[in-house]
Amino acid sequence: MTLIHSVAAADSLPRGTCDADAVRAGSSLLRREASRLSSGFPALQVDVGLYRGSFVQVLVGLSASASLLVVGADRVALGPGGVQDPVVLGVVSGSLAPVLVVPASPRGVGTHQRTVTGHVVVGVDGSAQSSVALMYAAAEADRLGAALRVIMALKSGSAESRTLMDGASASLSKVQTDFPHLAVSWIVDVLRSPVHALMRHSRDAVLLVVGCHGEGARAGRKPGSVTRTLLLCPPCPTLVVPATESP
Known part of the structure; x- marks a missing residue:
């Protein structure tokens, strides 16, 4: 370290x-x-x-050779006009490595491997980036000895729902093949937006895993709106996986 x-x-x-x-x-x-x-x-x-x-520029530069960056969610820097900008958004935007964002008062995740009880939560939305995040989440849950909780927020009855469900099912099949002993639950939330669904279902989580750019986000630009909103007030330690990464 x-x-x-x-x-x-x-x-x-x-x-x-x-x-x-x-x-x-x-x-x-x-x-x-x-x-x-x-x-x-x-x-x-x-x-x-x-x-x-700049702290952001330093971390982004180091991300090329790092396996993980860890940043506190409460870090801020002065932006144009003296406005305080969350440092984590700048780091996540440019990092080539996964970024772990730690809330001001995080729940402990255990001192040693396989000492955790609880859930690792991951959001899936049908994008390639969320599939990468899903595999990362499965690997982390397996390492920690925790269960995996997969969250999908859908509009009930929408035309794309079935396509997204089929894609998620294929991804979950790969998870179960690669991690046969991992306890996995799948929650389809038709009542909440993606942000509110992830906030709701990760309240008791030891880790939340999200992709930097979700469905509809422009790769190589700022984090998608869901990720950005979650990082402003993360419900638990949150791992952001860049598009260039694979588990």
Whole structure:
């Protein structure tokens, strides 16, 4: 695991802030957090990295060689006009690696593998991206020893419902083939929008898995509307899988 901290460029620091002091403070923070992690997880190798520039740009750049990025949902940065922008949206938009978004008060997911009771939730909408997210969710549920809960929000009686159901059934068959001992439940919610269905059914989840770009979203652009809304107030730790990834 590598802990990252970024320091603004010297000419971007607030008036009266000494660049050397900012660097020392960042280095001290990294040492403290690395020591805290090493104490709690003795077998974990912890490295640190102090970078210059935007936190978002630093993480996006590192995503090319990372297997996972972890970001707190409460991190914000000043955007144009002094508006506070959630850092996680910028990271998710550009990351080449999966991004785990941690709420301010996350429920614990266990210290060791296979110690979790509960559900891993994933949303499917018929898109290729959601199929990738489904396989990621199945792999995580299997690793954690949790059950898998698959959520599909459909408009009752719509013409596309049957096509989406058939596609989801094929994907679920692959999950059951690849993970024969995994407990899987499938919920078709005809009462709620995709956002509200995922929020409702992941309230007791240990992990929510979503694709960065869902049905109708433009690949390579900002996260789809469902993913973006969920990330503004994630109901539980939320894993966002980019379109370029496979489980």
